[in-house]
Amino acid sequence: MTEDLFDALTAGMGAAVDAETGELSTADLELLRALDALYQASDKIAIKKLSRNDRGWAWTPPVNHQAGIYIPAELRNGLFFPEDTELHAPSENGKNIQLPIRISWPQSAKHTKPAHYKRFTGKSSGAETHLTVLPKHLFAEAGPASLLVLGRTSQMPEMQLQAVLVDSASTVYGLVESRFDLRPDFQAGIFDSPADGALPxxxxxxxxxxxxxxxxxxxxxxxxxxxxxxxxxxxxxxxxxxxxxxxxxxxxxxxxxxxxxxxxxxxxxxxxxxxxxxxxxxxxxxxxxxxxxxxxxxxxxxxxxxxxxxxxxxxxxxxxxxxxxxxxxxxxxxxxxxxxxxxxxxxxGKVPYAEQRVVSSLRPDFVLPNVELYQANSPHALVLSAKTTLRERWKQVTMEKRGCPVFLATMDEKVSVAAVQMMREHNVYLVVPEALKPKKGVIVDFAQEENVKTFAEFFKDIVAKEKMPVWQSLM
Structure with a gap:
């Protein structure tokens, strides 16, 4: 309990200081109350980080035909959602089976339709399970990497859930991350309810x-x-x-x-x-x-x-x-x-660089290959900056260009497509872990943007193939 309280307090205080007023807003407090009610009523909690596809069905126009959220294996087959054997008989087309599930949405009280827990068995890519018939406006407005928190109690005669969507822009987001110890690579998981303050x-x-x-x-x-x-x-x-x-x-x-x-x-x-x-x-x-x-x-x-x-x-x-x-x-x-x-x-990788060197009041994290080429405004130099989270701070690195491209390394999944497109206009490239830009699937909104590179692409293609031969000829 001590560490959980400590984490919650520090995360909450940090979030409050980041806000304009220095305090949690009325909306934040309402969200916290909704989460607390969910915790108190539940014995199991499922959390899913929403991908682009989990939200894109609700956009106008929609970006896919998913019509709900994808349910990964970590939450299926009795772990949180029912066993596949409990689903109703196949539909007339023989391609999916489903089960209605009642979900209460405190953020959307008017949405009273049961959700549909669907197992699609006829997809060319293999069987998939989705949860559909959800309050569209909540998912349409949710930011990248928002969290869907679901609460379940085993005491009900039939499965009933409570659901709260925590937007990634909310100051409450950090509290949920801290309470459940969610790491940046988290995608989905099941947890005991924190209502009793139990720790692992x-x-x-x-x-x-x-x-x-x-x-x-x-x-x-x-x-x-x-x-x-x-x-x-x-x-x-x-x-x-x-x-x-x-x-x-x-x-x-x-x-x-x-x-x-x-x-x-x-x-x-x-x-x-x-x-x-x-x-x-x-x-x-x-x-x-x-x-x-x-x-x-x-x-x-x-x-x-x-x-x-x-x-x-x-x-x-x-x-x-x-x-x-x-x-x-x-x-x-x-x-x-x-x-x-x-x-x-x-x-x-034996990459030549200068670190944290002041150049005309600027202090880039890393300048490749050296300060001299950077000071000469050479297009053959490049800047590599590192920020674990971005928000609007990416704009700071645009001042570091000096005629060369800027590569901004980050682990932040919450960056919007609009921000990445603005970066491209300023010749700023985003460098992300490979998990955020997989060969198949879409984890983050910005994965398909032209100015997004993985660390592997940055080092092997841009540095090793494009830049190193030039640097060797100049040095």
Whole structure:
């Protein structure tokens, strides 16, 4: 419960500060209440990140004939949705079978029609399962990578669901990501309801050892030693090195050479958002926990209920500042790790570059192949910038062009097509993990845009084939 509350508070505070007013809006609070009601009424939660096709059927004009959302194997066959054997007999054309499911939509109270859980068996690409007859306006207005949260209770005689759509532009989005520990590569999953505050067994064990140590320090009078032990987080470079080594240990036949690695972008995303994030969080909960304990018990006096309540109320600003700082530092550390591992790709691929060099008040993340060519406004140079999330910040890199193209590396799935098209007008290319631009299927809205390249395409086609021969002749 402690870590879940900590994550929820920090995510919420960070989101609030990003908003214009510095607070959650009325719409955000209504969305939070709808989610809380869903959690309270459910024993199982299914979450699906909406792809372009999951939303495009509701657009005018529609971009596909799907008429609803695709249900992946992770949610089917009794895991959340019914077993295929429970579906009704095949329709007259013999190509699909279906089951009506009642779903309540607090965001669309007027939509009372049952949804259709359909198994299409006659598709040339193979059998697919869709959920159709959904409130069209919710999906038409939803942004890229929005989340559909479904709640189910096993106590009902027949399957009934509650559904809440969390738009990717909402400040509540981060709260849902934090509460369910959704990583950037998340697509769909099933979770126990968080209504009772339960944590996975692994996290309970990790937290309990820290809590036991803290209680022992207070009771034995060694609180100062305990606080000094957890006073500082490991350096960012240390965590990045550990994460990179763990990835190499897990992939013994691979290196981080982007010229030979099949999916260098996926590797970086796995290291940053998976391995390194886990390492960071293990240290973060202890360091932040120790600082909160110091705020609460730092005078060394034996705590009482009265003293703790007084501290919480009178020193609220201190607790708030600590939580806010945690949220901001978490985002900064993720960004730093992303840059660090891109540098590892450049080094492993023997790509010449200059890093964070000031040129006429500009400080690009990476300039290839060197500052001299960049300063000369040569079209043969290029800039590689790294931003884990974009929003409107991509416009900052347009100032770094100096006559050469800018390649903007990101893991952000929530970028709109309109933004990517604007980037193309400014000669800015997006560089994304390979999972966001698969050979088949559409995961993100912008995958088919001309100025979107995978890490593999950037390193193997643009750098190795196009640029390196030119650089070698000029250097």
């Amino acid at each position: 067994e692994r996290e309970v064990d990790e937290l309990q050892s820290f809590i036991d140590e803290a209680i022992e320090a207070v009771q034995s009078g060694h609180l100062d030693l305990f606080l000094r032990k957890y006073a500082e987080m490991p350096a960012a470079e240390t965590l990045s090195n550990q994460a990179r080594q763990l990835w190499l240990d897990q992939n013994p036949r691979c290196t981080l050479n982007p010229m030979t690695l099949d999916k260098p972008g996926d590797a970086v995303r796995s290291i940053v958002s998976g391995i390194e994030f886990d390492l960071y969080r293990q240290h973060e909960v202890r360091t932040r926990g120790a600082r909160l304990i110091k705020l609460l018990l730092g005078d060394g006096a034996v705590p009482t209920v009265g003293s703790m309540v007084t501290r919480l109320v009178r020193d609220f600003s201190g607790f708030y500042s600590e939580m806010l700082n945690a949220s901001q530092q978490r985002k900064a550390r993720v960004g730093t790790g992303f840059e660090t591992h891109i540098r590892s790709l450049l080094d492993a």
